Amino acid sequence: MTLDQANQIIQAALARAREAGYKPMAVAVLDDAGQLKAFQREDGASMFRFDVARAKAWGAVGMGASSRVLAERAKGNPNFFVSLAATAEGKFLAQPGAVLIVDAAGALLGAVGASGGSGDEDEEICTAGVRAAGLSTG
Template sequence: MEIGIETARRIIAAAQETGVARGMKPLSVVVLDAGGHPIAFERADGASPGRFEIARGKAYGAVMLGMGGRAQAERAASGPAFMAAINGAFGGKVVPVPGGVLVRGAEGAVIGAVGVTGDTSDNDAEAALAGIAAVGLTGEA
């Protein structure tokens, strides 16, 4: 199973709707495939223009390391040298904070990741999880 463009668009719409409904700041949302390539991205009106790279970095770290942003943040706190080395290996593309969420298919395999940025990292993760759940997939923050 893989995430197609229509599913990616539905994830983004549900994440954005969650942000609006919960009074979050304007969000930017990206959906990556299992290889770390963008499928779809949306930046809400009022979101700063640099948000694509942050959202992608959150999702990229999740899919490349096989762990959500919360687990990455914990790993960075307990082993900063490891995360610095990982970020070096990936050319500085990893943003190890909540808001990068793995997407698992029906059999539990990683099929992609969602990155959300714009509010607090915890709220970003909440919006990503809501978007993933809206399409019947499992998110791992």
């Protein structure tokens, strides 16, 4: 994934949040190794937004599934997911609000996570950002 693509994802995600009238958001894009590619936090978004957005995306790229899927899996195996979060030193959060980023050939490029609204709102803006960049959520 290029830096330009990561920035396109963020800009489109934040534009969608503004169109929908959501609270101030933060959006983090990670590459396929879980490294931060780009991040923005809107004015008025709380200080925790970076950590939450990154942790949602980090879990998604690390486990190869959206954070919504991971939240559902965690219901059936809570001890594993609590242990995973501890092992990851707080970089893993299994809550809705992050989606995978996949290219046209199906290759995993990374993940994008958002924080600031409900899990549904966060996921919605991430999906909008990925699609606006001409990519897929998998």
